Amino acid sequence: MNETRVIEVKQNILARNDRAADAFRAARKADGTFFLDVMASPGAGKTTLLLALIERLRAQATCGVIEADLESDVDALKIKEAGVSSVELNTRGVCHVEMGMVQKAYDAFGGAHFDYLFLENIGNLVCPAEFDTGAHARTMLLSVPEGYDKVYKYPPMFAVVDALVVTKSDYLPLNPDFDMEALHAQARVLNPGLDIFVTSARTGEGVDELAAWVRERRAAALA
DSSP states (O other), X not given: OXXXXXXXXXXXXXXXXXXXXXXXXXXXXXXXXXXXXXXXXXXXXXXXXXXXXXXXXXXXXXXXXXXXXXXXXXXXXXXXXXXXXXXXXXXTTOSSOOHHXXXXXXXXXXXXXXXXXXXXEEEOSSGGGGSOOSOSEEEEEEEGGGOSTTTTTSHHHHHHOSEEEEEOGGGGGGOTTOOHHHHHHHHHHHXXXXXXXXXXXXXXXXXXXXXXXXXXXXXXXXX
């Protein structure tokens, strides 16, 4: 009985979240804002890659970042120091971002318009995959130091994203056991339509290609 009740409550929570996410996504489309959810484990390089990506987009577009963390505003300050609008979203220990949190963070921008809005999600490969954040597309970052064998350990994350971004490719010479071919094959078993990018914010490898993908996804989402 208790197990049934827990399942029902979770389903109700997710259903409410999905409805709010659909409304938010439609509103951002009407505003001309493309919203991208960026997920990864802690230390995968989300903030650094976002800054490199935004640097390639901002010459012709406005960008904003919702920076989600359990606590602190360290990463939000890094974004602001780079001259990019950012709002800190502290979940106070919650391991995922719900739609209500996204809406409050978005409202904190005070009506500012963005061509591109990014959510740097909580550093976690489990919980964020379950919650629709109202994004038009979802990406997952996996760093070379983490290893390639995460697909079957965290299948929901790989299954729900539109793109897998391998980060810190400059570490490949230091991690000869990282099997890029196996990662690609395993990821596409779970998600055949997955786009995969190999990047390094330090060297610039793959970032231009990722920026082109983001532009293409924006055009498709707002069409």
